[in-house]
Amino acid sequence: MKQAKPSFVGHRERLRQKLTEHGLEAFLPHEVLELLLTYAIPRKDTKPLAWALLKKFGSLANVLDADEQQLCEVEGLGAHTAQFLKLVRAVFKIYSLNHVQQKVSIRSPQQVIDYCKASLADKHEECLELIFLSVRNTVIGTQIVATGLLDQVTISPRKIVECALHAQAAALILVHNHPSGDASPSQEDIALTQDVIKAAALFGIRVHDHIIIGKGGTHFSLRTNDVI
Numbered sequence: 253m254k255q256a257k258p259s260f261v262g263h264r265e266r267l268r269q270k271l272t273e274h275g276l277e278a279f280l281p282h283e284v285l286e287l288l289l290t291y292a293i294p295r296k297d298t299k300p301l302a303w304a305l306l307k308k309f310g311s312l313a314n315v316l317d318a319d320e321q322q323l324c325e326v327e328g329l330g331a332h333t334a335q336f337l338k339l340v341r342a343v344f345k346i347y348s349l350n351h352v353q354q355k356v357s358i359r360s361p362q363q364v365i366d367y368c369k370a371s372l373a374d375k376h377e378e379c380l381e382l383i384f385l386s387v388r389n390t391v392i393g394t395q396i397v398a399t400g401l402l403d404q405v406t407i408s409p410r411k412i413v414e415c416a417l418h419a420q421a422a423a424l425i426l427v428h429n430h431p432s433g434d435a436s437p438s439q440e441d442i443a444l445t446q447d448v449i450k451a452a453a454l455f456g457i458r459v460h461d462h463i464i465i466g467k468g469g470t471h472f473s474l475r476t477n478d479v480i
Contacts, residue, residue, distance in 0.1 A: 264290050281312040292336035301328050316341045368427045380428040384421035393419050409451040423458040435466030
């Protein structure tokens with residue numbers, strides 16, 4: 253007598269068939285997590301774990317932004333699965349950067365927002381990253397130049413300009429995160445940006461924007477909002 257397949261096996265097959273026929277856009281957040289988890293957990297119903305992750309972290313983005321220790325606090329999720337979820341997040345970061353680098357030119361902050369979020373949204377302390385651009389506004393590189401409380405004590409306009417000169421950049425975009433969640437710029441953020449603009453101009457380097465990344469997908473462009 254042929255042994256019946258466990259019920260979750262059929263569910264996995266239906267999820268993968270749905271992906272093939274309709275794409276990931278047709279999935280609800282818990283279904284995306286279920287499907288991801290099937291690749292890390294071969295013989296188990298992943299739906300309860302997907303719901304537990306969403307309950308703890310609030311959204312799919314927050315699940316992927318969580319660190320491995322936080323993920324392992326969810327019952328039923330081990331180190332192997334936590335590492336897998338972080339791998340998904342890391343691959344997205346690489347993809348986003350490559351996608352930005354392949355652009356003919358950067359003409360709006362939105363073209364780099366996805367990379368900025370992928371790069372900094374999961375950081376638990378402030379980080380300042382520079383995106384270096386060529387004369388045609390193509391991305392030629394990136395560099396994290398400071399972590400911690402960002403002001404002119406921890407990162408000087410001179411150091412930023414030196415990094416841009418070393419990268420042979422014609423222009424740059426400043427990006428940093430607010431781990432507290434609010435993407436609005438502080439007075440220190442604005443002052444630092446203005447000083448960098450002045451210092452960079454002495455070497456013919458343009459500062460296109462300063463983008464701040466908050467939690468939950470929020471962001472703030474100083475250029476778009478006429479702050480600089």
